[in-house]
Every structure is written in C-alpha cells, then in structure tokens.
Amino acid sequence: MPTIYETDSLDEAIDIVQDENKRYPFILHKFDIGACQEKWTSDYLASKIGSKPVRIHVSQDDMMDFVRKNFTYETLPFNKLIHRCARTTNDEYFVSPDEHYYFRALGDNQRTDIANIEKHFPSIANDIKYPPLFSPEKFFSSVFRIGSANTQLWTHYDIMDNVLIQVHGTKRLIMFKPSDIDYLYIDGDKSLVNNIEQPDFDTYPLVRHATYYTGTLQSGDCLFIPALWFHNIKSLDTYSISLNVFWRHLNIGFYEPQDLYGNKDLIPFSRTIGQLAKSLNELDKQLPPVYVDFYIKRLRCYLDNYIKEYEKKIEN
Numbered sequence: 039m040p041t042i043y044e045t046d047s048l049d050e051a052i053d054i055v056q057d058e059n060k061r062y063p064f065i066l067h068k069f070d071i072g073a074c075q076e077k078w079t080s081d082y083l084a085s086k087i088g089s090k091p092v093r094i095h096v097s098q099d100d101m102m103d104f105v106r107k108n109f110t111y112e113t114l115p116f117n118k119l120i121h122r123c124a125r126t127t128n129d130e131y132f133v134s135p136d137e138h139y140y141f142r143a144l145g146d147n148q149r150t151d152i153a154n155i156e157k158h159f160p161s162i163a164n165d166i167k168y169p170p171l172f173s174p175e176k177f178f179s180s181v182f183r184i185g186s187a188n189t190q191l192w193t194h195y196d197i198m199d200n201v202l203i204q205v206h207g208t209k210r211l212i213m214f215k216p217s218d219i220d221y222l223y224i225d226g227d228k229s230l231v232n233n234i235e236q237p238d239f240d241t242y243p244l245v246r247h248a249t250y251y252t253g254t255l256q257s258g259d260c261l262f263i264p265a266l267w268f269h270n271i272k273s274l275d276t277y278s279i280s281l282n283v284f285w286r287h288l289n290i291g292f293y294e295p296q297d298l299y300g301n302k303d304l305i306p307f308s309r310t311i312g313q314l315a316k317s318l319n320e321l322d323k324q325l326p327p328v329y330v331d332f333y334i335k336r337l338r339c340y341l342d343n344y345i346k347e348y349e350k351k352i353e354n
C-alpha cells in the first residue's frame with residue numbers, strides 16, 4: 039500500500055499542484071493555518087456563530103452511505119451541533135444517543151448559494167488561512183466541515199482541485215487515482231463500496247485491483263486532493279473541524295457555474311453524454327429491439343477499443 043506523499047515545503051507543494059506532470063495528492067505540514075488551530079474550541083465556535091440553523095447528516099452508522107442512505111438530513115442550531123459533535127453520547131438526539139453527525143456547510147440559500155466561509159461564517163473567517171496553491175481568480179468555494187469522532191464519509195471524487203485544511207482532530211485518509219475508476223463500482227461520483235477498509239470481495243471483486251494510497255491528516259495539516267482522485271476520509275477518536283477550498287484548475291468555462299458541491303461533470307463531458315443519449319434515443323425509435331440491442335453492444339465494443347487505443351496513446 040503506497041502512502042500519500044508528505045512535504046514541509048510550500049514551494050514544493052505549489053510545484054506539485056501546478057506541474058501538469060505531477061499533480062498527485064500530498065499532505066503539507068507546517069503551513070501556518072492561522073489562529074484557528076488554537077482558537078477553534080467548541081465553546082469558541084458556539085459563541086462566535088451562535089444559533090444559526092445548519093443542515094446536517096445524522097446516522098446511527100459510523101460509515102455514512104450516500105447510495106443506501108443510512109442517514110437523515112436534520113437541522114440544528116450551530117451551537118447545539120458543535121457540542122453534540124464534541125460528545126460521543128448525547129441526551130438529546132434524533133435516532134440514538136450515540137448517533138453520528140456530519141455537517142458540510144452550504145450557503146444560506148441551500149439551493150443557490152455556493153459555500154463561502156467569509157460570507158456565511160464571517161465571525162470566524164479571519165481565523166483561518168489556506169496555502170496559496172492557485173491564483174485567486176480560480177477560487178470557487180470554501181466549505182466548513184464538522185463531524186463526530188469515528189465517522190466516515192463515502193468514497194467519492196470531486197471535479198475541482200481541493201485543499202482540505204485540518205483544524206481539529208485527526209483523519210484517516212484513503213485515496214485512489216482516477217484510473218482506478220474501473221475497480222471502484224462507481225454510481226455517479228460515488229462508490230458503492232461502503233466499507234472500503236474491509237470490502238465485501240464477493241460483491242466487489244475488482245476492488246482487489248485498486249491501489250490504496252493511505253495517510254493520516256493531523257491538526258494543522260493540509261491535504262491536496264487533485265480533481266478526480268477518489269477519497270474516503272474518516273475522523274478518528276476526536277470530533278473533527280476542517281475547511282476545504284475548491285478551485286478550478288482548468289479553463290473556468292469548462293465548469294458548471296452553479297456547481298454547489300464541486301462535483302458536477304465538466305461541461306465538455308456533460309455535452310458529450312447529452313448528445314449520446316439523444317442519438318441512442320433516435321436509434322431506439324428507428325430500429326426494432328433486436329437491432330437496438332445488437333448496436334448498443336457494438337457501441338460498447340467501440341468504446342472498449344477506444345479506451346485501449348487511448349491508454350496506449352497516453353502511455354507514450
């Protein structure tokens with residue numbers, strides 16, 4: 039199992055992000071993330087942010103599963119949420135005293151606003167600094183995240199480059215390179231393999247071929263998650279406070295302007311899929327079922343060959 043690369047050098051970090059031939063994940067140590075590391079106790083955050091209502095995921099399970107939805111969405115005042123996350127059992131709860139919480143900030147209007155700590159949590163925004171890995175016009179969003187101890191988020195990829203800043207608590211990291219998409223049983227941007235540490239190989243035999251990149255993110259560390267790299271992140275024995283910043287590494291015009299989660303497909307791909315769906319629909323309307331079935335399988339062969347040729351091309 040390879041480990042995620044680690045460095046203490048901001049210059050090296052910038053080089054890895056900006057050199058198109060590098061762009062692998064790394065943990066950056068010793069970058070000064072600002073006063074948050076000392077200041078952001080649960081009492082401080084509760085008093086600064088107060089009772090602003092926030093939407094959260096609540097689950098009895100320590101592995102949140104987006105595909106099978108083993109959690110519910112609830113709303114709590116922020117000051118209650120942070121205190122509940124800081125404890126492992128609670129007198130007040132939704133499903134059980136030891137339920138797990140995961141908060142991923144959205145905007146004030148959850149359908150239209152892009153998460154931005156300066157806009158939505160201005161009273162604490164100046165406490166945190168993020169490493170200058172990209173130029174300011176590429177910035178997209180800054181997402182405040184808080185979760186209970188021992189809580190795992192599903193394996194997924196994001197479409198944007200990302201730096202995850204760990205303010206409080208420790209996280210276990212598992213990452214997979216984009217080409218492992220063939221082994222991860224993907225549904226949209228998420229993997230069906232929920233227990234990634236001990237996968238059910240009878241149901242998901244191909245996971246054996248995936249290369250696990252592992253690491254630990256400590257308070258004060260920053261993790262670079264390049265676009266398309268799959269990540270499975272779990273808080274360890276204390277509750278976790280993080281902030282992640284998404285930015286657009288490619289031409290800004292390739293990205294959906296209203297991508298609230300940083301995971302909408304790039305426009306050139308959604309266009310391709312749209313045209314394909316339209317063509318397949320036409321095919322289906324024109325020909326009898328035996329022919330449609332035959333031709334969509336021909337299409338699969340066409341794609342398989344295309345992939346083989348493309349892999350050869352990028353190897354050289």
Ligand SMILES: O=C(O)CCC(=O)C(=O)O
Pocket residue numbers: 183191196200202209263269271280282
């Ligand atoms: O740390 C986590 O809980 C998940 C972070 C994540 O998925 C991200 O920053 O894109």
Ligand SMILES: [Fe+2]
Pocket residue numbers: 194195196269
């Ligand atoms: Fe993510």
